Amino acid sequence: RPAAMAADRSRSPTTELAVAQTSAREKITRMACMGLHIFNPEWQNTHGGVPRGKQFSASFKDVTMKIYGTDEQLTFPVQTCTRVLDVKEALCSALMVDPFTLEFLEKRGCTVRKQRDTEEIARTVTVKGLVSFKPQPHKWPHPAGVIGAGYNGLKTLMIYAKSGNSDIVCFDRNAQVGGYCWITAANKTSKLQTEFGSFHVWWGQELVQENCGYPQGWSTWPHKAEILRHFQYAAEAYGILPHIRLNCNVAKLDILPDAAGSTDSMDSQYLLHVAPLDKQGEGEDLVKCSMVWSYPGSMTKNRIVDYPGEEEFGGEIRYGMGDDCPYDKLAKTNIAVLGNGAFAVENVRTCCEYGCDKVYIVTRRKNLAAPRLPCWFVHQAPVPVPGRLVLDMFKPMYDLCGFGDPWTFYAVTASTNRQHVQISQASRFGIGDVTFLAVAYGKCEYVEDTVKRVTRHTLHLNGGRKLEGVTIVLKSLGLLGDFAVDRLHRMKKMVGDFCGGDWRRGVPPHDTG
Ligand SMILES: Cc1cc2nc3c(=O)[nH]c(=O)nc-3n(C[C@H](O)[C@H](O)[C@H](O)COP(=O)(O)OP(=O)(O)OC[C@H]3O[C@@H](n4cnc5c(N)ncnc54)[C@H](O)[C@@H]3O)c2cc1C
Numbered sequence: 001r002p003a004a005m006a007a008d009r010s011r012s013p014t015t016e017l018a019v020a021q022t023s024a025r026e027k028i029t030r031m032a033c034m035g036l037h038i039f040n041p042e043w044q045n046t047h048g049g050v051p052r053g054k055q056f057s058a059s060f061k062d063v064t065m066k067i068y069g070t071d072e073q074l075t076f077p078v079q080t081c082t083r084v085l086d087v088k089e090a091l092c093s094a095l096m097v098d099p100f101t102l103e104f105l106e107k108r109g110c111t112v113r114k115q116r117d118t119e120e121i122a123r124t125v126t127v128k129g130l131v132s133f134k135p136q137p138h139k140w141p142h143p144a145g146v147i148g149a150g151y152n153g154l155k156t157l158m159i160y161a162k163s164g165n166s167d168i169v170c171f172d173r174n175a176q177v178g179g180y181c182w183i184t185a186a187n188k189t190s191k192l193q194t195e196f197g198s199f200h201v202w203w204g205q206e207l208v209q210e211n212c213g214y215p216q217g218w219s220t221w222p223h224k225a226e227i228l229r230h231f232q233y234a235a236e237a238y239g240i241l242p243h244i245r246l247n248c249n250v251a252k253l254d255i256l257p258d259a260a261g262s263t264d265s266m267d268s269q270y271l272l273h274v275a276p277l278d279k280q281g282e283g284e285d286l287v288k289c290s291m292v293w294s295y296p297g298s299m300t301k302n303r304i305v306d307y308p309g310e311e312e313f314g315g316e317i318r319y320g321m322g323d324d325c326p327y328d329k330l331a332k333t334n335i336a337v338l339g340n341g342a343f344a345v346e347n348v349r350t351c352c353e354y355g356c357d358k359v360y361i362v363t364r365r366k367n368l369a370a371p372r373l374p375c376w377f378v379h380q381a382p383v384p385v386p387g388r389l390v391l392d393m394f395k396p397m398y399d400l401c402g403f404g405d406p407w408t409f410y411a412v413t414a415s416t417n418r419q420h421v422q423i424s425q426a427s428r429f430g431i432g433d434v435t436f437l438a439v440a441y442g443k444c445e446y447v448e449d450t451v452k453r454v455t456r457h458t459l460h461l462n463g464g465r466k467l468e469g470v471t472i473v474l475k476s477l478g479l480l481g482d483f484a485v486d487r488l489h490r491m492k493k494m495v496g497d498f499c500g501g502d503w504r505r506g507v508p509p510h511d512t513g
Pocket residue numbers: 147148149150151152153171172173174178179180181182185186187190191192193194195198199248249250251295296297298299346488511
């Protein structure tokens with residue numbers, strides 16, 4: 001008896017309604033995923049509750065679509081009122097074909113007729129003009145060229161490899177993969193600052209799942225050598241090393257027009273002049289590419305500033321990039337780091353690691369630095385984190401080490417009730433764990449001023465203060481763009497990430513992730 005009652009209940013009108021609603025929702029979801037319009041009966045044209053004009057049926061039916069001349073077929077839900085043109089457009093955007101090349105054929109009795117675009121789609125349709133329901137890649141005559149085998153170049157090669165396209169070739173000036181940033185710009189104490197949630201070692205969710213997992217046995221903050229090892233490991237795991245030509249420079253790029261003389265058409269090509277750097281006297285190789293991705297790096301040129309009196313200083317004046325730092329002289333000294341970008345913060349850490357007595361950060365304006373946890377939080381967030389939340393997350397660390405109130409920094413423009421805030425800072429946040437500690441222990445002092453001149457072991461500041469007993473100056477005054485990249489591409493402007501708007505020549509300026 002209870003079982004029978006359950007059976008009865010399962011056929012109750014409420015259950016039936018719920019089942020129908022669930023099924024309708026599933027169909028609507030599938031239609032939306034296919035890019036088909038969904039018609040809501042409430043949009044029916046009515047006047048005073050009376051339907052007017054053409055009436056559309058929003059009920060569902062299944063369409064079975066076959067590809068002419070093949071065995072491939074696809075069944076998908078549509079609404080009765082779904083038109084042929086709707087389905088053509090959805091197919092075209094998914095499969096990258098021209099809607100005007102498609103014909104939908106419907107069998108009626110013993111005849112076959114072509115459906116018009118404005119008709120409701122038939123339940124069984126044969127489509128002419130498609131090869132497959134899978135997108136067909138365009139066959140390019142030449143490989144895709146990648147300039148640079150740093151983080152970004154490697155990642156691009158890995159994405160090509162993962163999608164099954166091995167028609168790629170990459171060029172780099174270095175003798176190993178990893179790029180300028182980690183081979184040259186990082187110093188021997190440099191560590192990855194933003195870790196797993198955001199950076200190199202995590203190749204992106206879609207890539208890490210397969211060949212290249214998070215490396216085992218890493219230090220908490222992986223250092224330069226570990227990161228370079230990981231680049232090599234990842235390149236091997238994805239089988240992209242044979243596609244990379246190291247020790248060579250792409251010295252020139254010509255655009256070869258198509259047969260009709262056009263440089264805009266898909267048949268135009270790029271000719272790369274590739275000069276070997278390791279073989280004296282060997283000429284350039286000419287390599288044709290159908291598209292070119294350039295990742296030449298953006299941290300190669302220091303802003304050079306000379307101060308009056310530097311020749312009298314009597315200590316070390318360096319730029320603190322790469323291994324330019326005088327490591328053996330850092331212990332028990334007073335050091336001035338000029339500037340307050342991420343590399344200034346990085347240099348404070350290097351100086352502390354090597355046992356300096358005191359480090360001054362001499363900066364025109366004090367920048368916000370990020371404590372570790374907010375940094376992780378911001379990087380892992382799928383949507384941008386509100387500025388108010390970011391500053392509130394900074395506050396505990398700022399309070400603990402006497403770093404100031406983050407809401408009062410120059411970069412912050414906030415409403416008086418601190419409900420709305422905009423953070424606008426020329427430099428990205430340095431990740432300042434060591435800087436915070438150094439400030440808390442009095443080892444690091446921020447001096448908001450600029451250098452006027454230099455005398456022996458002394459910095460004279462424009463505000464009148466003198467920093468005495470300083471024997472090392474590290475100028476971290478920012479990085480400049482390298483116009484050699486513009487010249488290589490003969491580039492006048494960027495349109496989005498593309499060189500002069502040419503969608504086959506990407507020069508993505510910086511990774512957003
Ligand atoms: C010390 C340091 C720490 C960092 N820490 C972090 C961090 O914690 N989190 C974070 O997100 N980012 C960090 N960054 C930034 C990050 O490292 C870089 O954004 C990233 O590595 C850049 O990679 P890339 O491929 O664009 O360029 P690069 O690494 O600069 O590589 C560019 C490559 O292109 C090659 N090249 C250029 N022109 C040519 C040419 N014409 N022909 C042939 N080859 C050419 C160069 O030889 C070079 O190897 C850090 C950077 C440094 C320096």
